[in-house]
Amino acid sequence: MSEWSSAMFIDGLPATLEDLAHQALVNYGAYTSFRVENGAVRGLDLHLQRLDEAAVDLFGESPGQVEFRRLMALSAGGRDKAWMRVSLFSPEISHRNPSFVGRPRVMTVVSPAPPPLAARMRVTAVPHGRETPHLKHVATFGQTRVRRAARAAGFDDALFVDDKGYVSEGVTWNIGFLSGDTVIWPQAPMLAGVAQALVDGGLPAVGLSSERRPVRLADLHSFDGAFICNSATPVCPVSAIDSTVYAIDVERIDRLAAAYAAAAPQPIQAPG
Numbered sequence: 001m002s003e004w005s006s007a008m009f010i011d012g013l014p015a016t017l018e019d020l021a022h023q024a025l026v027n028y029g030a031y032t033s034f035r036v037e038n039g040a041v042r043g044l045d046l047h048l049q050r051l052d053e054a055a056v057d058l059f060g061e062s063p064g065q066v067e068f069r070r071l072m073a074l075s076a077g078g079r080d081k082a083w084m085r086v087s088l089f090s091p092e093i094s095h096r097n098p099s100f101v102g103r104p105r106v107m108t109v110v111s112p113a114p115p116p117l118a119a120r121m122r123v124t125a126v127p128h129g130r131e132t133p134h135l136k137h138v139a140t141f142g143q144t145r146v147r148r149a150a151r152a153a154g155f156d157d158a159l160f161v162d163d164k165g166y167v168s169e170g171v172t173w174n175i176g177f178l179s180g181d182t183v184i185w186p187q188a189p190m191l192a193g194v195a196q197a198l199v200d201g202g203l204p205a206v207g208l209s210s211e212r213r214p215v216r217l218a219d220l221h222s223f224d225g226a227f228i229c230n231s232a233t234p235v236c237p238v239s240a241i242d243s244t245v246y247a248i249d250v251e252r253i254d255r256l257a258a259a260y261a262a263a264a265p266q267p268i269q270a271p272g
Contacts, residue, residue, distance in 0.1 A: 004079075006111035012074050015107065022091045023107070028098070029138045030054035031087035034194070034231045035113050036076050040265030043194040043231075047086075050194070054135055055088050060101035066270065068106065073268045075108035083113040083232075087138065116233040117157070120248060122240045123170065123228075124155040125217055129162060133169070133189045143171045157228075159241060162188070167215045169193075170228055175238070176210075178225030178252060183210040195229040195260065202259030208252075220244045227256060234260040 008015035023029070032047045041047065048065045055062035068086065076082060087107040092100035128146050131139060150158040150171075159175060160168045168188035169175065174196040177184040183203060185196065200210050225246050226238035235257045237248045 029089040033085040044266035173228040173230040177223040186215040202262035206255040
């Protein structure tokens with residue numbers, strides 16, 4: 001049992017029933033989530049950039065990175081380890097009246113860190129694409145439905161492909177394919193993952209390289225490995241995509257994990 005319970009804050013104050021009721025009824029917003037360790041976050045600059053860009057895209061104005069950091073630090077409350085989700089929403093926006101332009105409110109949720117998705121994954125390719133894929137938005141009905149169907153069919157999760165057979169991303173993760181000492185990232189409409197960026201940035205230090213190019217279902221057999229990554233599961237090997245089976249090279253997986261870990265955690269509380 002966890003030693004502490006989740007806590008929710010809206011603009012730094014305890015969330016009210018009215019705030020939460022609005023979000024339960026209106027799924028317009030965006031978020032990012034990450035692990036907090038001793039007041040620091042790997043890829044914090046990328047999470048802040050994601051929030052900034054989503055705020056402007058969806059609401060026309062951003063609270064700004066200084067304010068995001070203030071609210072994150074307040075919510076973390078000095079905990080050594082935690083999981084944090086930072087969400088943007090506006091009570092001024094509803095299904096009947098979506099026209100509000102202005103600064104969104106910020107909900108921070110702090111909770112015990114979740115375990116990784118899996119130690120290895122067997123996934124199935126599914127024709128699907130997230131709406132507005134460049135945003136980490138809160139409209140997750142389609143993703144949840146696809147994951148439910150994949151698990152009901154005996155798989156761990158689902159990999160999205162378009163109507164021409166090109167691979168993009170997973171339900172809540174990015175995928176990388178391995179060809180010798182090169183990581184191939186699919187080039188397609190998708191969310192630019194923070195964990196993906198951290199792995200990619202650390203590859204040279206572990207003797208690996210990367211390239212980004214279109215990947216088709218027909219190409220899957222040509223790779224000698226695959227892995228998924230997100231902030232909760234920085235590196236997890238893929239053992240199979242439908243009938244395409246991959247051997248798990250532990251040494252290469254360890255190198256990928258080391259590439260991710262090479263990114264030093266960044267303090268939430270800005271210096272000065």
